[in-house]
Amino acid sequence: MANVKTNKKTQEKKATDKPVLIDFKKPEYYLNRQLSLLEFNWRVLQQARDNSIPLLERLRFLCIFSTNMDEFFEIRVAGLQQKVELGAQHNEPDNTSPKQILKRISQRAHDLVDEQYQLLNSILDENLADENIRFVRRTQWNSCMDSWLKDYFDNELLPIISPLALDPAHPFPRILNKSLHFIVSLKGKDAFGRNSGLAIVQIPRALPRIIQLPHEECDCGPDDFVFLSSVVHAYVGSLFPGMNVKGCYQFRVTRNSDLYVDEEEIDDLLRAVEGELGSRRYGDAVRLEAAHDCPDAICNYLLDKFELSEQDLYKVEGPVNVNRLNEVYDLISRPELKYKPFVPAIPSKVTLKSDIFESIRKQDILLHHPYESFAPVVDFIRQAANDPNVLAIKQTLYRTGPSSAVVNALVKAAKLGKEVTVVVELRARFDEQANISLAAKLQEAGAHVVYGVVGYKTHAKMLLVIRRETQHLRQYAHLGTGNYHSRTARLYTDYGFFTSNKKICEDANRVFHQLTSMGQTKNLNKLLQSPFTLQDTLEAKIERERQHAAQGKDGRIIIKLNSLVDSEMISALYQASSDGVKIDLIIRGMCSLRPGIPGVSENIKVTSIIGRFLEHDRVVYFKNDEKPEVFISSADWMERNLYHRVEIATPIENKVLQDRIINELEYYLLDNTHAWIMNSDGVYTQAAPENGKEAFVSQEKFLEDLAESS
Incomplete structure (x- = not known):
């Protein structure tokens, strides 16, 4: 079976001993995704208890918990109830039936709601009264x-x-x-x-x-x-x-x-x-x-x-x-x-008065929101709309927000006669009506609007500009981990990447052609795309890291995601860990992987960062025998993202930008204040400074290094 392998450690026993085969798909190796999501909501709730956080922000965290629980019941619990009505049985890696999960959810959710109101009535109410x-x-x-x-x-x-x-x-x-x-x-x-x-x-x-x-x-x-x-x-x-x-x-x-x-x-x-x-x-x-x-x-x-x-x-x-x-x-x-205000920085490479196309031609540019401003992304589209040399603009839109400057720039470009193609995902949960409205607005302006692929949500974050320069066409791309949404760009952490790399831009254009023509895409040069190459390629790179470790080399992987629940990817990580690959997972929300299982995941550490900003970027780093590879992506490691959505992962090949992302991943791993560490039973413990060390907060470090003071 594909998910069973020989544990190297067992082969070091006497020659007469038979090697023990490890089944990495055992139900006891997996945590239930829905219960894991409830535990994320509990970590959010604990922010309302944290006296180091400004008081009105603590009240806000209490409200965020409430909203999260609403959506949990509207989507997660509702889906489980439908499965029970249909007679569905075990379909999760942990081998728990929908009926069993609902019972456990009810028990845990009642405890969380009781804690929520105890916090409101006995702690926050008194703290607020102390402030009149x-x-x-x-x-x-x-x-x-x-x-x-x-x-x-x-x-x-x-x-x-x-x-x-x-x-x-x-x-x-x-x-x-x-x-x-x-x-x-x-x-x-x-x-x-x-x-x-x-x-x-x-x-x-x-x-x-x-x-x-x-x-x-x-x-x-x-x-x-x-x-x-x-x-x-x-x-x-x-x-x-x-x-x-x-x-x-x-x-x-x-x-x-x-x-x-x-x-x-x-x-x-x-x-x-x-x-x-x-x-x-x-x-x-x-x-x-x-x-x-x-x-x-x-x-x-x-x-x-x-x-x-x-x-x-x-x-x-x-x-x-x-x-x-x-x-x-x-x-x-x-x-x-309240939190101390800050001003997102605008890097000197992309000042709003500069020619952004010239800046991108000179070098790839990486932005880390919200510490660095989203304004260059909007300016990129505005300059493209006004530039007579720009012939076409192509973009995916999943969530944009009301009165979107991005949409307004696309409308202007279409009215000025440019070829504007927009892939609008109508089924972006709770934004469906807004997306229907913006699609109508774009169509009225003359833009070509398509609604993605039936059966596959378009979740990729791509923006492509085609510009005539001298006697040829040049393409410029923005590829990111977050939505083209100016408001959430102030609240969510995301990476945005500008490039004029010919192969990457050609790949982006091929994906756009696929989404509009439904034709088969030729093999991409650089980008990884789900539901086609993303999962297989990532799994192959994990396997390569495992082989390095098996050869005595230093195997190392760092993965930052919102959610990790796909059993195939978890099994691959278990295999790598069992052969000595050191793996750090920075998973904000759902995580079905259990760290610390002897012989299986003892080389895996799971960290969740809960702070001022919602951790939203997806990043993967492979050490690859001192030839590092770094990808930023729109995709979490969930079945829906890997097999039932259109997603992309973009390689960051510029050495300076690679080193920057790796260093920033290490900052998250150094966090000893807003980091929560998962135990092997799925319970999280909040990190705390040890042995007189100073508190280190990753998000504050990014504000200090990247943002401007207000």
């Missing part, structure tokens, strides 16, 4: 607050809220995904003399969930806030005149938000995606969040309506959507409670 930032509960309102909030309810809420009594003429309503609702228990006769029972109150999403009190009118501090849910609780009786409110309980339901497009039946991907977007808001329910004091009878009633079980119920003491506390961050101007 208060969430004022109903029991703490003074008469001035009560009067102002009653007016707010009457004038801002009452006119737009439509309470719905539940009776045969008013059946239980369709509840919008992740929207705030209240279930109200009533007593007394309604307007038509009937006994009242239950009612539903839906709160429009347009309403703020946090209300900042006017301190002069309310006799309170300038940074005092009230939850919208508290206001509804206090005055909900106004919605039901003549009846008595016995109880009012907030709840929120999370639904399956993954789009399903039958790729064998569709003939128009755009219309198919548009048709599915509406159903996302009312997919199957996967989680119910309810107030901690909601009676069991009402909880059971809601569970029955949403066809959920008790393990899907999460009772919370606080707002059901903690993410809306993000509003507080923007409402408070307290720089000392």
Whole structure:
């Protein structure tokens, strides 16, 4: 079998001993990917506990955890529930059935949610109060607050809220995904003399969930806030005149938000995606969040309506959507409670006043965002749009954000008569509607827009400019690890690479031709592409490193990814480790590989960096017997990226840039503050300075070395 090999160490035993074959696909060698993702969310949650992080940033991490958990249930849990309904059994390397995974997820997720609200109510609330930032509960309102909030309810809420009594003429309503609702228990006769029972109150999403009190009118501090849910609780009786409110309980339901497009039946991907977007808001329910004091009878009633079980119920003491506390961050101007601002540097090689094409002709250019500015990328497209010598621009777009400067430059280029081709991925999760809109905008300007390949998301990050210079055409490329999104370029770490290398640019053009013509691509010179050459080539390079180690040479691999779950790649890493290759994995999120297994992965170390910026770049380094190879890539090592998406990996062959990337990878491995080290059981331990050593934070080192002070 391909994944079974002889462990070299066992061959050193007596000659009479038979070598032991190691099956690198044993289920016990793999961690479950979904549970691993939950542990990543736990590491994010711990940032809210970290006193070394500015207070309002800690509140933000609490909100990020909330958003992460929403998506986890909308996509991951929803997918597992569908598998259970279809009767699916074991299909993960750890040999755990979907039903078993769901049970373990429920146990762990309940613990995490309890910790989240304990952090909010017992730690952050007190820390914020010490800074005169208060969430004022109903029991703490003074008469001035009560009067102002009653007016707010009457004038801002009452006119737009439509309470719905539940009776045969008013059946239980369709509840919008992740929207705030209240279930109200009533007593007394309604307007038509009937006994009242239950009612539903839906709160429009347009309403703020946090209300900042006017301190002069309310006799309170300038940074005092009230939850919208508290206001509804206090005055909900106004919605039901003549009846008595016995109880009012907030709840929120999370639904399956993954789009399903039958790729064998569709003939128009755009219309198919548009048709599915509406159903996302009312997919199957996967989680119910309810107030901690909601009676069991009402909880059971809601569970029955949403066809959920008790393990899907999460009772919370606080707002059901903690993410809306993000509003507080923007409402408070307290720089000392936030991260110190910085200005992304613009390297002298690509100053915005320079001819960027001349700069790229002189040498390859590497940018490390967010420490270095994304502006040169936008300027590259703008110069291309305005340059009369530029004949064509080709680009992939996965996520771009609203009012994108990148899209605006492409629109201008098309209007000026340049050949503009854009591969828009309509199925970029939660950005589908935005991508449909930008595709229409580009088409109206005269650009050629294609929607990738049915069945294979286009996740590659490529931008190609074809320019006439003297008597020939020259191509310029930008290839990166992140999206062409100006906002996330300030929040995510990514590499962007400019080159006019003929072979790399020719490869990029061949990939574009493949995406538009669907023709078979000739062998690429430099780029690796999934679903064709990426996985096989990487596995071959891992095997080459293993052979070096088996020959007594210094085998060394460093891999930085968002996720590592593909069993074929993990098996290859296990094989290399068992023959002595030293492997460092810097994996932010999901990691199914277990380090430290004797004879299997004892030469592998797994580190996760959780800090101010979301670690998003994918980088691979092979020592290759002192002839190093470095690749930056759009692809994580997951089945979907390696076999079911269009991805690319770009070699960095310039020695100076190679050395820079290798050094920056080593910085991550030196981090002794924001690094989390995985134990062999999958549990992570936060690193800490030892023996009087100074704290070293990789992201702060990059800010110091690369960015400018504000």
